[in-house]
Amino acid sequence: MNTPRIDPFAAGLDATEELWRRLARPFDTATTVDALLGLSPDVVEQLVGVLVATCDEAELLLDEMPKTLRRLKTSVGANNERCLSELRGPIQWSETFAAQASSLGNRDVYVCASTRRAYDIEENQVLVGALRAVACAGTGVDSVGEDSYEDEGLRRARHNAKLARRYLDHRMLEAVRVDGRPSARAIKRTRSGKTRASYRPALAMLERVTEPLSLDDLSPYCDRRTRVQHGVLLGVVEELESRGMRVPSLRAEAGSLFAGPVEYIHPRRRGDRTRLHGILIGNVLVDVPERLKERDPRAVAAELRARAHGRQIVPVVAADDIEHAVDVAVRAARGD
Numbered sequence: 063m064n065t066p067r068i069d070p071f072a073a074g075l076d077a078t079e080e081l082w083r084r085l086a087r088p089f090d091t092a093t094t095v096d097a098l099l100g101l102s103p104d105v106v107e108q109l110v111g112v113l114v115a116t117c118d119e120a121e122l123l124l125d126e127m128p129k130t131l132r133r134l135k136t137s138v139g140a141n142n143e144r145c146l147s148e149l150r151g152p153i154q155w156s157e158t159f160a161a162q163a164s165s166l167g168n169r170d171v172y173v174c175a176s177t178r179r180a181y182d183i184e185e186n187q188v189l190v191g192a193l194r195a196v197a198c199a200g201t202g203v204d205s206v207g208e209d210s211y212e213d214e215g216l217r218r219a220r221h222n223a224k225l226a227r228r229y230l231d232h233r234m235l236e237a238v239r240v241d242g243r244p245s246a247r248a249i250k251r252t253r254s255g256k257t258r259a260s261y262r263p264a265l266a267m268l269e270r271v272t273e274p275l276s277l278d279d280l281s282p283y284c285d286r287r288t289r290v291q292h293g294v295l296l297g298v299v300e301e302l303e304s305r306g307m308r309v310p311s312l313r314a315e316a317g318s319l320f321a322g323p324v325e326y327i328h329p330r331r332r333g334d335r336t337r338l339h340g341i342l343i344g345n346v347l348v349d350v351p352e353r354l355k356e357r358d359p360r361a362v363a364a365e366l367r368a369r370a371h372g373r374q375i376v377p378v379v380a381a382d383d384i385e386h387a388v389d390v391a392v393r394a395a396r397g398d
Contacts, residue, residue: 067300069381070293071354075281077293082277084299084321086311091275097314098292099283100330107201110274114199115219119270123192123263124222127229133260134186134234136179143176151176182238184248185261190235191244192264195271196226244268288328290350295319295326295341297384298348305388323395336369343391346374348384 068077078098085094091110092103101109114120142157143150147170157173165171200223229235249268252261284292299309299321309322319326325342340349347370351362362377374394376387 094314100328192267
């Protein structure tokens with residue numbers, strides 16, 4: 063039994079939701095949203111910044127930080143310390159003799175192994191990684207001047223980012239070194255350790271930033287023509303799959319979405335509508351009308367031809383045109 067296809071002209075966000083599900087993960091948020099919806103990376107960065115810095119996970123992390131700092135897990139390390147006329151731990155005799163020799167024979171100089179708390183451990187690396195995620199989220203928000211316009215979300219994001227930076231400068235965390243995201247080993251160890259309850263907000267925050275935007279966050283930025291184009295794109299992919307082709311997951315690259323032989327170029331990416339945009343199946347350009355109410359195939363064909371740069375074109379004014387477009391692309395690929 064065949065699964066009913068989505069009608070691109072009446073699909074709403076159904077096709078966009080399915081394309082979102084088909085994205086290869088993990089993915090770069092700014093690059094992918096730019097290719098899917100035509101939003102500029104600056105807009106996406108600001109949107110991600112506000113959502114990440116003000117999400118429930120960020121709020122909980124910051125609210126719990128005073129308690130977390132009191133419950134930080136530590137390890138005990140030894141540190142050789144040069145002492146004068148006093149002992150602060152076991153004497154390290156070889157180092158002491160060398161120190162006395164370099165001090166013109168001063169017998170009151172000792173090198174002792176003093177114990178100290180070490181905070182640079184995997185659990186605290188997870189905590190620092192989570193705080194940095196909140197602090198870095200404020201970077202995109204800070205690009206919007208505070209006097210540009212009033213917005214409660216922006217103000218809250220700036221506040222949380224500054225608070226996260228303040229905690230990162232705390233004397234117990236400033237020595238913790240993390241390059242980028244904490245390692246999978248550190249996250250796994252923190253999640254299964256005896257002190258996991260103290261670090262649960264940090265773990266939740268790191269999970270949140272793995273995919274900071276959901277389709278619900280992006281749906282207000284998806285105009286109707288984009289949704290219809292998504293319906294055509296999904297229809298093309300499903301038609302290829304029904305013919306036995308294995309179409310890989312969607313990936314964003316150079317401003318376009320790719321899935322095997324299919325490429326989607328959002329019109330807002332190019333700006334000038336005389337430049338190439340639409341759905342490419344190999345070397346065949348497929349697209350819906352600029353004005354969706356237009357149903358004259360000849361008028362739509364003229365629009366496509368103006369930006370096809372010599373490629374074959376197939377106008378789509380109804381759902382049935384998708385199958386025809388794939389037929390044309392298959393014949394073109396075979397050289398028929």
